[in-house]
Amino acid sequence: MTLTVRFPEKQSLYIATMIFNGPARIAGDTCEYDYLLYTSRGKELRYCSDFSNTTIIEPEFNGSSRNFTLQFVSSAADNATDIGFNMTLSAFDVSIKPFPDAKY
Numbered sequence: 001m002t003l004t005v006r007f008p009e010k011q012s013l014y015i016a017t018m019i020f021n022g023p024a025r026i027a028g029d030t031c032e033y034d035y036l037l038y039t040s041r042g043k044e045l046r047y048c049s050d051f052s053n054t055t056i057i058e059p060e061f062n063g064s065s066r067n068f069t070l071q072f073v074s075s076a077a078d079n080a081t082d083i084g085f086n087m088t089l090s091a092f093d094v095s096i097k098p099f100p101d102a103k104y
Helices: none
Strands: 002-007 014-026 035-040 043-047 054-060 066-073 084-093
Touching: 002 014, 014 066
Parallel strands: none
Antiparallel strands: 002 066, 014 054, 014 084, 035 043, 035 066
């Protein structure tokens, strides 16, 4: 299962926040067979074991269209049972917008 999030090109300043609420656990301590793979800017990071209350912040300040992905990888080879995870994903446009002309 893969979740892909894309920052649109027209919005230049975005921040996405992913919070893994507890319980968030994937079997194993080595991230060899079962893991959550986070990919951003060509780099990969694996999450396994207990990653409850982990927060990932993904900013984009260059106005470029860009993706980041979360992929759940699981293999029956380890004979383990994954608990799973509960995640909250929020994204905000943080570009500076001028205040409307004030009328006094």
